[in-house]
Amino acid sequence: MPGRDPGEPHRTATSLELLSDLCFVIAVSQASGGLATAVTGGHYATGCLRFLLVFFTIWWAWMNFTWFASAYDPDDVPYRLTVLVQITGSLVLAAGVGRAFRDGDLRLITLGYVVLRTALTALWIRAARSDQARRRTALRFALGVTLCQFGWVTLLFLPAAAHLPGILVLVTAEVAVPVWAQAAGMTPWHPHHIGERYELFTLIVLGESVAAATVAVRGAFDQHHDAGALYRLAAGGLLMVFAMWWLYFDRPAHLLLATTHQAHRRRFTWAYGHYLVFASAAAEGAGLAANAKLVTRGAAIPAAAAGAAVTVPVAVFLITVWAVHVRPHQHGGVEQLPFPTAAAAVLAATWSPAPALVSGLLLAALVAVVTVTGRAGPGPRDGTTTPS
Incomplete structure (x- = not known):
């Protein structure tokens, strides 16, 4: 999986990327519906907070895959199968949105998110093996994403009072991973x-x-x-x-x-x-x-x-x-x-x-x-x- 040419002419979105987007938008629809229900029920603060968290998981998973695919997309069988696993994770995440809004239950949405991100970790490890020039960057991505997933799973076993501070820490860690990883070298995104x-x-x-x-x-x-x-x-x-x-x-x-x-x-x-x-x-x-x-x-x-x-x-x-x-x-x-x-x-x-x-x-x-x-x-x- 060598890096693609960032100056490649006529580079456009693939049908697999479009399929992924359509599946992600199912989760977006669920989050939008949950917010609407919260507003009509008078739960403004709780509804907005849960919407922002749920939408972060959707957007962050989508964005990380988008930038990875822009730099590395061989369109071979292993790559396609891994992306299909990510799509499955997005659908599991979408299925958990309703529980997250109704009861604050993050178990199913965390499962979908971990499936998404674990599949992405596998892609980063594959990129590290193929692209020696950017091996350090790819390994940093793989390590950072993996540690964050351990954090999200651990959060499920903590007392309810620790959930909000833990979420804030993990969100900060998630957004810091690309900054830290690409300090070792830029990926060849287009x-x-x-x-x-x-x-x-x-x-x-x-x-x-x-x-x-x-x-x-x-x-x-x-x-x-x-x-x-x-x-x-x-x-x-x-x-x-x-x-x-x-x-x-x-x-x-x-x-x-x-x-x-x-x-x-x-x-x-x-x-x-x-x-x-x-x-x-x-x-x-x-x-x-x-x-x-x-x-x-x-x-x-x-x-x-x-x-x-x-x-x-x-x-x-x-x-x-x-x-x-x-x-x-x-x-x-x-x-x-x-x-x-x-x-x-x-x-x-x-x-x-x-x-x-x-x-x-x-x-x-x-x-x-x-x-x-x-x-x-x-x-x-x-x-x-x-x-x-």
């Missing part, structure tokens, strides 16, 4: 391939949000509840998802990655920052679904809490996309204002009579501003220029 993989997963998560909201709104319509409120919710949801797609894909990711190939800090910021991009996109679907349920059940929770379930994820999405995906392309001070301003306005919409619709209109206005200023000013959009 900028265009990584950019495409992140873009595809963004599309899948946005699509899951649309699906979750559509099912909830359809259910509300079937029960003949307030049609006006549902129309406003549906229109706002569509505007938000369309605008989120537009704003994210306005700048090509691979140009930023290619330009900062040696800038470790900025590259890690971009890669790790997508946790909030993906999580906020999934949480947006949960917020829309929760609001649709509230229309059918009446005012079970305060109006501000229902509004925040929609506006807070959108604001997080805007700020994160701007910080890690858009801002590095920008050159002038004026260009820095639209995204933070729109995020603040979206948060203010929490207290409006129709938070989803107002937020959708604000995002549509942001798209118009970004499009007009982008056409008038410099910046790469079509791959013909690169940022400074």
Whole structure:
């Protein structure tokens, strides 16, 4: 399993990677549904905390496999079988999401996560045997991932009071492993391939949000509840998802990655920052679904809490996309204002009579501003220029 050429032309996602993404998104859907249920039940803090933890396990397993496959992907039988084991682990993880949200039971989700990560460890060991130039990096990855898995399994046997501190320690250890491992040498990842993989997963998560909201709104319509409120919710949801797609894909990711190939800090910021991009996109679907349920059940929770379930994820999405995906392309001070301003306005919409619709209109206005200023000013959009 020698490293692939990071300058390989026409490198694209494989069908196996796409299959893996589709299976991961099942877990994303379960996490989004769990958050929606927690919000409608009034369990805001517990629901958000469990969502962030569950989503971390999904995102982290997906991200580590994505970067590994970008550097090492021989597409032979042993590799395919190992990846299929990882996919099985993602499905086990998805099956455990419901228990994690209802009872805080992490046993099944930990089992799926350990299966995922153990399979990845086997791939890193294989890479260490084949790629002598990066043997030290691969062995560091294998060791770090293995130690973290021992930590997650040990956590299951500790008292409940130790769970939250233990989770925080293990999450810190997990995110530190790639930094420590690649300090020994970079893996030969492909900028265009990584950019495409992140873009595809963004599309899948946005699509899951649309699906979750559509099912909830359809259910509300079937029960003949307030049609006006549902129309406003549906229109706002569509505007938000369309605008989120537009704003994210306005700048090509691979140009930023290619330009900062040696800038470790900025590259890690971009890669790790997508946790909030993906999580906020999934949480947006949960917020829309929760609001649709509230229309059918009446005012079970305060109006501000229902509004925040929609506006807070959108604001997080805007700020994160701007910080890690858009801002590095920008050159002038004026260009820095639209995204933070729109995020603040979206948060203010929490207290409006129709938070989803107002937020959708604000995002549509942001798209118009970004499009007009982008056409008038410099910046790469079509791959013909690169940022400074």
